Amino acid sequence: MARPASFDARASLSTWIYTIARNTSLSALREQRREVQREDPATVLEVQPATDSAESSAERVALMRLVDALPDRQRQVVLLYYLQEQSHDEVASMLAMPVGTVKTLLHRARARLAAAAGVLEK
Numbered sequence: 794m795a796r797p798a799s800f801d802a803r804a805s806l807s808t809w810i811y812t813i814a815r816n817t818s819l820s821a822l823r824e825q826r827r828e829v830q831r832e833d834p835a836t837v838l839e840v841q842p843a844t845d846s847a848e849s850s851a852e853r854v855a856l857m858r859l860v861d862a863l864p865d866r867q868r869q870v871v872l873l874y875y876l877q878e879q880s881h882d883e884v885a886s887m888l889a890m891p892v893g894t895v896k897t898l899l900h901r902a903r904a905r906l907a908a909a910a911g912v913l914e915k
Contacts, residue, residue, distance in 0.1 A: 867902035
């Protein structure tokens with residue numbers, strides 16, 4: 794059960810707003826991920842003309858599937874940093890974790906994605 798949103802006077806207003814924005818963003822990303830998971834790369838290729846854009850769209854779907862396979866914390870950091878174009882500091886603030894942890898999670902996520910992409914290419 795989610796707690797009702799209420800402002801805690803001990804925290805700054807910006808922290809509360811960031812929390813609301815983070816939760817809203819994560820909810821939207823979860824919904825977007827569900828939509829991407831429903832897409833079949835073959836269907837994407839049939840709908841779009843056989844051009845570079847179709848190839849990049851199929852690659853995007855494949856990449857999102859790899860991102861979906863990441864552990865939750867790594868996936869959240871990757872989505873906020875790359876898709877939402879947030880800085881390390883902003884991601885750290887949104888997820889209430891140290892900047893060093895954000896950088897470590899990004900590093901580990903990139904390593905997992907590179908390994909998984911390497912397996913797919915072979």
